[in-house]
Amino acid sequence: MDIPDFDFEALMEKEDEMSSEEEEKQRKEAMKKEKEEREQAKSLKRKKMEEAEEEERKRRKRVREELRPKSLKASLKQEGFFPDPSKKDRFAKMVDKIVDYFEDGSEDFVEEMKKIESSFVF
Incomplete structure (x- = not known):
């Protein structure tokens, strides 16, 4: 019994072969997107810190008012x-x-x- 030759490579998905320009373009887009995400995370963190500081200032002011003599x-x-x-x-x-x-x-x-x-x- 002869086993017929079977082309296994034809069954495998072929990778999209991109040119070096396309790869460079995708890499730059990915870097740009990552940088934007980092900036958004930084601004969100900064905003949360500012809100926490503002709440702390309000709390301290309220405590001072409560402790201040009334007359x-x-x-x-x-x-x-x-x-x-x-x-x-x-x-x-x-x-x-x-x-x-x-x-x-x-x-x-x-x-x-x-x-x-x-x-x-x-």
């Missing part, structure tokens, strides 16, 4: 311990005077402040 009297409130109760009372009275002068809307606030006794010694 002049609250912001002038003494902090710490006064060993002498009489000094604590004098300090509280001076703060009250300052708040009264300031909240009255006096245009001569500086002059009024000078009238307050400032002989307070710690």
